[in-house]
Amino acid sequence: MTDQNLRDMLQTRGLKATFQRITILDYLMTHETHPTADMIHLDLKEISLATIYNTLEKLVDVGLVIVIDTQKDDKRHYDYYGEPHYHIINNNTNEIIDADNFDVAPLFEAARQASGLNITGFHIEIYGVDPDEAK
Amino acid sequence: MTDQNLRDMLQTRGLKATFQRITILDYLMTHETHPTADMIHLDLKEISLATIYNTLEKLVDVGLVIVIDTQKDDKRHYDYYGEPHYHIINNNTNEIIDADNFDVAPLFEAARQASGLNITGFHIEIYGVDPDEAK
DNA sequence: TAACTAAATTAGAATAATTCTAAAAGAGGA
DNA sequence: TCCTCTTTTAGAATTATTCTAATTTAGTTA
Structure with a gap:
């Protein structure tokens, strides 16, 4: 998935293609780990935790990502939902x-x-x- | 559902039949509102919020109740799961x-x-x- | 390419659902 | 009735998530 592909995925859904959104979307597409916001932040330290939450919310809103409540811990897990x-x-x-x-x-x-x-x-x-x- | 029925439901699943557990289980069985812990507490003020949480956890453990994450708010909703x-x-x-x-x-x-x-x-x-x- | 503007990002504070603690009360068996 | 282990409780603590307000940036327009 090229940078331009990721930009298109965001822009066709009405989201500005910022570095942070591209990076987080790419992260979710290339990891099968169903990470929490905190787990993503550990790997992408250059992006603030607030932005991780903001971005995940936007990606969920447009249907690119879904939330999984595993009932095993108190954290939300996120999953690319292509x-x-x-x-x-x-x-x-x-x-x-x-x-x-x-x-x-x-x-x-x-x-x-x-x-x-x-x-x-x-x-x-x-x-x-x-x-x-x-x- | 008689008090004795409720006691039996709890005891056959290895839970002591306390007033609080009987009351909360009865509450969930007679309400279709899928309440949060806080909503239950509002109606059952004589039971402490800590006990509401403790009891719900036990009832979920034995399968009498399930948790619903509606994704619409940040609260867990509970539902009798007969x-x-x-x-x-x-x-x-x-x-x-x-x-x-x-x-x-x-x-x-x-x-x-x-x-x-x-x-x-x-x-x-x-x-x-x-x-x-x-x- | 420069300027513009609404939207996005950020650090840190604030919020609030849930969990923890340790002391008191109660359930169920002997 | 007594005993022991479990449950309940108030309030403190925790922590995932949201909020705030100042700064930066994306995408557009001239």
């Missing part, structure tokens, strides 16, 4: 796995029927344990 | 709707295949907007 997907959380290791082998269309239709709303998005977290481990 | 269900969040009103018209078995199987884990639970939030409202 393609819609769901998360599998290993309760033994707290690892977050991305997966997309599931068609959400039937779930969307069920939600539309239940609520009458126009469905705009989803967050799915599936929890599991290692088969070896005693539960 | 029957597994998913949530539909209205982005216009921030209302949380319970729904269970969807079979999660195929999703569990997909998650098992993707991760190799034994699946133990799920959290699903579907976001939508009123059809009338301009998006």
Whole structure:
């Protein structure tokens, strides 16, 4: 992903292409670690923590990034959301796995029927344990 | 739900049946409001906020209650989880709707295949907007 | 290319949800 | 009823996140 590609991703969504936004978006696209704001700040020390939070909020607003609440700690985790997907959380290791082998269309239709709303998005977290481990 | 029923629900899950736990569990079972700890405390002033948090944590641990992160505020919302269900969040009103018209078995199987884990639970939030409202 | 302006960035302070502490009260078994 | 371990509690502490107000910058216009 070139710098120009990243600029385009931001600008087509109405966001100014600042150094900080380009850097943070690139960071999220190239890391599978589902980092917290603080973890990003540790790696990108030249960007202030306030800007990390501001930028993440903007990226979430335009749909490039989503927030994951793992329920394992009190921090928000962030994930590049180029393609819609769901998360599998290993309760033994707290690892977050991305997966997309599931068609959400039937779930969307069920939600539309239940609520009458126009469905705009989803967050799915599936929890599991290692088969070896005693539960 | 009688007091004795509530006691049994707690004791069969290894929790002592204290007045506070019975009261909070009953509160969650009889309110569809998906309250925060603070909202519960406003209604149950005789129970300290620390105990509200402690009790909710225990109830979540034993699976009677789940946490919903609406992403609309910075507070955790709690929901009695007698029957597994998913949530539909209205982005216009921030209302949380319970729904269970969807079979999660195929999703569990997909998650098992993707991760190799034994699946133990799920959290699903579907976001939508009123059809009338301009998006 | 220089000037302009609204938006973005920043350091540090402020906020507030949640957790911690340690002392008092209570549940359930003997 | 007694005993022991668990639970409850008030208030302090923690800390993730937000706010503030001054500075800088991106993108546009001349």
